[in-house]
Every structure is written in structure tokens, then in C-alpha cells.
Amino acid sequence: MSKATGTFWLGRYDTVKTRFSILKKIRWGRYAVISIPSLWLALFFFIPFLVVFKISLAESAIAVPPYTDMFGWNVEDAILDVKIKLGNYLYLFEDSFYLDAYLSSVKIAGISTFFTLIIGFPMAYFIASKSGSTRILLLTLVILPFWTSFLLRVYAWMGFLKKNGIVNEFLQGIGIIDQPIQMLQTDFAVYIGIVYTYLPFMILPLYTTLEKLDASLIEASKDLGAGPIRTFFLITLPMSMPGILAGCLLVFIPAVGEFVIPALLGASDTLMIGRVLWDEFFQNRDWPMASAVATVMLLILVVPIMFLRNGKKEGSE
Amino acid sequence: MTQETTIPLWKQDGAKPFIQIKNVTKKFGEFTAVDNVSLDIYENELFCLLGGSGSGKSTLLRILAGFEELTSGQVLIDGIDMANIEPWNRPINMMFQSYALFPHMTVAKNIAFGLKRDKVPKKEIELRVAEMLSMMQIEEFAHRKPDQLSGGQRQRVALARALIKRPKLLLLDEPLGALDKKLREETQFELVNIQDKLGVTFIVVTHDQEEAMTLATRIGVMGNGIITQVDEPRDVYEYPSSRFVAEFVGSINLFDGRIYEDDVEHVKIKSKKAGCNFFVNHGISCSPNQKVTVAIRPEKMKVTRRQPDQEYNCLYGQIVDIAYMGNLSIFRVKLKSGKIVRVTLPNLVRENRNPLTWDDFVYLAWDYDSSVVLTS
Ligand SMILES: Nc1ncnc2c1ncn2[C@@H]1O[C@H](COP(=O)(O)OP(=O)(O)OP(=O)(O)O)[C@@H](O)[C@H]1O
Ligand SMILES: [Mg+2]
Numbered sequence A: 001m002s003k004a005t006g007t008f009w010l011g012r013y014d015t016v017k018t019r020f021s022i023l024k025k026i027r028w029g030r031y032a033v034i035s036i037p038s039l040w041l042a043l044f045f046f047i048p049f050l051v052v053f054k055i056s057l058a059e060s061a062i063a064v065p066p067y068t069d070m071f072g073w074n075v076e077d078a079i080l081d082v083k084i085k086l087g088n089y090l091y092l093f094e095d096s097f098y099l100d101a102y103l104s105s106v107k108i109a110g111i112s113t114f115f116t117l118i119i120g121f122p123m124a125y126f127i128a129s130k131s132g133s134t135r136i137l138l139l140t141l142v143i144l145p146f147w148t149s150f151l152l153r154v155y156a157w158m159g160f161l162k163k164n165g166i167v168n169e170f171l172q173g174i175g176i177i178d179q180p181i182q183m184l185q186t187d188f189a190v191y192i193g194i195v196y197t198y199l200p201f202m203i204l205p206l207y208t209t210l211e212k213l214d215a216s217l218i219e220a221s222k223d224l225g226a227g228p229i230r231t232f233f234l235i236t237l238p239m240s241m242p243g244i245l246a247g248c249l250l251v252f253i254p255a256v257g258e259f260v261i262p263a264l265l266g267a268s269d270t271l272m273i274g275r276v277l278w279d280e281f282f283q284n285r286d287w288p289m290a291s292a293v294a295t296v297m298l299l300i301l302v303v304p305i306m307f308l309r310n311g312k313k314e315g316s317e
Numbered sequence B: 001m002t003q004e005t006t007i008p009l010w011k012q013d014g015a016k017p018f019i020q021i022k023n024v025t026k027k028f029g030e031f032t033a034v035d036n037v038s039l040d041i042y043e044n045e046l047f048c049l050l051g052g053s054g055s056g057k058s059t060l061l062r063i064l065a066g067f068e069e070l071t072s073g074q075v076l077i078d079g080i081d082m083a084n085i086e087p088w089n090r091p092i093n094m095m096f097q098s099y100a101l102f103p104h105m106t107v108a109k110n111i112a113f114g115l116k117r118d119k120v121p122k123k124e125i126e127l128r129v130a131e132m133l134s135m136m137q138i139e140e141f142a143h144r145k146p147d148q149l150s151g152g153q154r155q156r157v158a159l160a161r162a163l164i165k166r167p168k169l170l171l172l173d174e175p176l177g178a179l180d181k182k183l184r185e186e187t188q189f190e191l192v193n194i195q196d197k198l199g200v201t202f203i204v205v206t207h208d209q210e211e212a213m214t215l216a217t218r219i220g221v222m223g224n225g226i227i228t229q230v231d232e233p234r235d236v237y238e239y240p241s242s243r244f245v246a247e248f249v250g251s252i253n254l255f256d257g258r259i260y261e262d263d264v265e266h267v268k269i270k271s272k273k274a275g276c277n278f279f280v281n282h283g284i285s286c287s288p289n290q291k292v293t294v295a296i297r298p299e300k301m302k303v304t305r306r307q308p309d310q311e312y313n314c315l316y317g318q319i320v321d322i323a324y325m326g327n328l329s330i331f332r333v334k335l336k337s338g339k340i341v342r343v344t345l346p347n348l349v350r351e352n353r354n355p356l357t358w359d360d361f362v363y364l365a366w367d368y369d370s371s372v373v374l375t376s
Helices: A002-056 A087-094 A096-129 A132-147 A150-161 A166-173 A187-212 A215-223 A228-239 A241-256 A260-265 A273-283 A287-316 B057-065 B107-117 B122-135 B151-163 B181-198 B209-215 B233-238 B243-248
Strands: A071-074 A079-082 B019-028 B031-041 B046-051 B072-077 B092-095 B169-173 B201-206 B218-223 B226-231 B253-262 B267-271 B276-280 B291-296 B302-304 B314-324 B328-335 B340-346 B361-365 B372-374
Touching: A002 A287, A087 A096, A087 A287, A096 A132, A096 A187, A096 A241, A096 A273, A096 A287, A132 A187, A150 A166, A150 A187, A150 A260, A187 A241, A187 A260, A215 A228, A215 B092, A228 A241, A241 A287, A260 A273, A273 A287, B019 B057, B031 B057, B031 B226, B046 B057, B046 B181, B046 B209, B057 B072, B057 B092, B057 B169, B057 B201, B092 B151, B107 B122, B107 B151, B122 B151, B151 B169, B151 B181, B181 B201, B181 B209, B201 B209, B209 B233, B218 B233, B218 B243, B226 B233, B226 B243, B243 B253, B243 B291, B243 B372, B253 B276, B267 B291, B276 B314, B314 B340, B328 B361
Parallel strands: B046 B201, B046 B218, B092 B169, B169 B201
Antiparallel strands: A071 A079, B019 B031, B019 B072, B218 B226, B253 B267, B253 B291, B267 B276, B291 B372, B302 B361, B314 B328, B314 B361, B328 B340
């Protein structure tokens, strides 16, 4: 009898032990899975950001690299000099030029995002409504432009939009206009460039959510008396909100910092923060100022995303 | 169901059908999903479409709801041709196979959806939603989202949403498919009650013949896009019109045979497989020597160890398998020809002193009016 009890306890002890080791394994596995993207973020996002942030607190100098050190070591008296300059940030807000550039960037990016959404949604909807092979073909067509260089495609647009370009010649040819219209080097051209370039980033997440949308929900709505337009606004649109949000962020964020498109297609007075950054960096060689501009831009982008995330969490509860 | 005292509409001459399906065909490319179906359904019916997977039940329902265009034929509801009437203008609501509840709306909003589209005053909407919630006993879930409900609760919400507009016709596509057996049976009776109370015409799709038996005023048996038989549940079971229906509804033993005596009052049929001759005490329209199938339900046979005093309709074989089901036992009896016959006996007493057991030799006999002769 006592022997039996002994074995019983031993058995139990064993199972407890193995359970513990399994738990440990699971936990380690979980950490490993989480740590890979975290490491990636730390390596390629957070550390570079810290470097940029540090530079933004320095003073520009004629040196290599062209800014002063944050930490100075006075050997004789063993004093650690820490020099932090906040002037770059102050200057950002003193000179309305920067503020204007930020606002203009956000405006251009916002309007472009809106148009990519308006154009991308029907395209994504159309692709999602097709079946099998047609779908794959259409998706390939959406991604196809990525196979050629981005710069090349922007140059192609210059060819389209210039004074004696294809669009003007066509419009003149059919007699709608007598004089060529100035399209290149206008804000209009910048909008076209951004919308064109970022359209796939809008279409793909939209397509993924629309494709998952259960067709019977649409039918149920119609069955309950809602016509196609109402069904769209009451069911399709709210149900595709995650895709819309993802698409808008994917377009808006890079569009705010866009440099190449406004530089090549825009007017000299098309004010965008990407260009300001470029000028500070390469023309003025003022690295600290450029870093301050970049840091603030990042804040402008990250803060709304944080809000969106919090809003979403509250909404789902 | 309670026995109706009045003659049902479908048995009255000249009664006006509520839904008329006339020679309806639906093709998907080359494939014919619904094949020249004609069917009349009357007001206040609870009509069951019964058929196997892929037989075209859902397609027929979707045609009524307006989601599939007809290849040919016509659908009339209350005498009105539905050809050019869009789904959102039809006096029909549907409960979907997957429930199709809107995941971004609460239960109450889901239920109110149909009324809001009709611009019903807000006060009335609130009243009717509350009424529906209490009828379905889901008041406490009113402010939950569908993904916070169990399968059975979702099913009630879907039913409430489809009923709230008080449609003339309610289509239900496998409404109880996701429920466990007990809940299923409860809900079946509830459905019948609701239908009684609201006086809505129901068409219910199911592939479960027991469910069809419980619910229906009439059953339409469907196979390969064709409706093979439309009858009251009892008649579908007792008088199947074809081999397909006989096999699909309940279980049945079939014997191929040949008519050797054809009289106005009776026919006699010879069957090699059975090892005996069959006697049917009613005439059937057939030619002499015609090949027919005799069908006998497992519960219609008497099982004895001693040979019954009966020349016809008497099989002899050995028990090869017994399944105890609680309320009844199923025996599989092997005839001399090797054919297996299925017999069920009710377990009337708790302890049987001399129970039938494996390898026992038994006689299986039935009355002259118990079998059905199938010519197709
Ligand atoms: N949109 C479609 N395109 C092509 N074929 C279809 C389509 N819809 C249905 N079918 C085919 O039509 C046939 C009937 O389908 P239906 O959905 O009506 O079957 P069902 O009787 O409801 O079956 P289940 O009990 O499995 O729901 C099936 O063979 C199906 O493959
Ligand atoms: Mg179906």
C-alpha cells in the first residue's frame, strides 16, 4: 500500500517537472519569435533614430563629421563636458519657413492619400470581385511597375507632362487647347506623381480586406432592404476600415517625406519637408539642423499613429 | 405537429398558390444546378426542401431571394412576376446558412437593420426590436457583437433579424445546421411555434430528413437539381414515389423483382434475392413481366423464430449484427442469397428472457399493405 502511494507521488512529481520544462520551452520560443522583429526594429529604426536625435542636439562645425561632439573630456581637471544645443529646435519654430514646409508636406501628402484611396478602392474592389486567374493577373499588373526603376518612371512622367509632351500634344491635336498647358513643375504634377507611385501601396491592403469580406454579408444587407449604395456605406466601407487605415498610412507616411517627386515634377516653390531636409544636409551642410528637421517630422508622423492605435483599442472594447 | 382539422390549401381545388415556381432552370456555365423545377407553395406553409449536398437547394432559395438570375422560367410571388424586382424590393427575407450577421454591429443594431432601411419611426423600431429580443430570449445579449455569442445565440439573432420586417415569405437555409442535437430539436419546435404565431410562409432548406419530418407541412425532395416528389411528410415516408426518395428518406430495404401475376386487386412479384415471393394487395399500373422494386421499411417487419403461417412476404436468414440504440435495436439479417436486410425492433421490456442474438435464424414477415412497389 505504502509502496503504491510512493510511486503515485513519484509519478506526479515527474509530470509536474516535465510540465515545467515544457512551459519554459514555450516561453523561450515565444521570446525568440517576438525578439526577431524587435531586434530588427531596434537595429534599423531605433538606434539610427537615436543617432539622428543626438546629432540634432549638436552645433554645426567645420569638421569631419561637420558637427560638434556632445561629450568633451577635459583631461587635466577630469571634467566631462556635456554640450546640448536646443537652438536647432527653437530655430525650427522661429523661422516660419520650416512650419510652412511641414504644413505643406502634410497637406500634399494628405490630399494625395485621399486621391489614392478614391482611385485605389474601386480598383481593389474590382480585383477582389474577380475569380482565380483573372485576380492573379490583375494583381500582377498592379505590382508590375515595381520591376522598373522608380526614377525612370518619374522621368517618364516628365515626358508625359512637359510643354511639348504627350499629354499637351494630344490635347492640342484634338483641339481642346491652342496653347500648351504648364503641367510640369506645378503642384498638380506632384500630386500625379505621388498618387501614381503609391497607388499599389493603397490597393494591396485594400484588396486583402475586401477579398476576405464575406459576400453573404452584402447579400444579407440587400435582402433586408438596403440598395447597393446603402449597402456599400453601411457594410462594405466599415468592414474594410482596417485596409483603408493600413493603406492610408502606407501612402501618407512616405509621401510626407517624399523628396524625389517634388524635386523632379514640382515647381521650385513647391515646399516639402523632404526637400528642406536635402537642402540643409547637402547644400548648407548643416547636419544638426537637418537632424532636427527629421526628428520633428518623425514626431509628426508617429504621434497620430499612436492616437489611431489607442482609438482602435478603445473602439474594439 | 397538431392535426389540422381544415383541409390544407394544397389539397383544395383552385386554391391560389402564394409562390409559383414555373419551369425554372438555372445553369452555371454548362452545369445545371436547378433543372426545370415547377413548384407551388401556399400561404402559411412550412415547406421543407430536402436533398443531399449539391442538389441545388440553396440555389433554388437564392433564386427566390433574387440573388441568382434565372436561365429560364418564371417565379411569381402573390401573383407578381419577380423577374425585374431587385432583392431589396422583394417581400422576402432570408436567414443565411452562415447567419451572415454584421460583425461591426451589435445584436440590437443587426436586428434593427431591416426596419431602419424602411424608414420606420425610431420609437416603433425600438419597440419592435425589444419585442423580438424577448421573443427570441436574447435580451441580455442586445449590446454584444456577434463574435461574442455562441452558435445557438447567433442563430436566434439571425432568425430575429430575418423576422422583424414581418416578411410574407421567410427563406431559411439550413437554419439549424450549426446546433447540437438537443438544441436543434428544441429549436425545431420553436420554429414551428413562431411560424404558427406570425403566420409567415416558411421555406426551409435542410439535408436532414428527420428535421424535415418534424418541421414541414410538405416536403419537396430534391436531387440533382430536380424535385422528385412533393408530399406531406407522412406520405413521403410511407409512399415514396421513386427509388431515390425511398432511399433518401429514412432507411429502407429494396428488392429487385419481376411481376408474375397482375390483377386489379393485387400483384405478385418474384424476387431471386429475397428467396420468396411478394404479394401486394393493391393494383399498380404496369405491364406484365415488368421489372419493379419492392421496398419495405425496417420497422414494418415482424421477427420470429418460428415460421409464420404466411406464404408471401416472408424472408428467412441469420442475424449477423445487432446494434442497441436504447429505444430500439437494429438487426442486420443475412439471407441465403447473401443480401443483408435491416430490421428494427422497439425495446419494449427492460430485460428480455430470451433475446434474439447473433447467429440466430429468424423469419421476417410483413403485411400485404406494408410494402411499396417502385417502378422508377
Ligand atoms: N456560383 C456558382 N458557380 C458555379 N457552380 C455553382 C455556383 N453555385 C452553386 N453551384 C453548383 O450548383 C450545385 C448546387 O449547389 P447548391 O449550393 O444549390 O447545393 P445545396 O443543395 O445547397 O448543397 P448543400 O447542402 O451542400 O448546401 C453544386 O454542384 C454547386 O457546385
Ligand atoms: Mg446549401
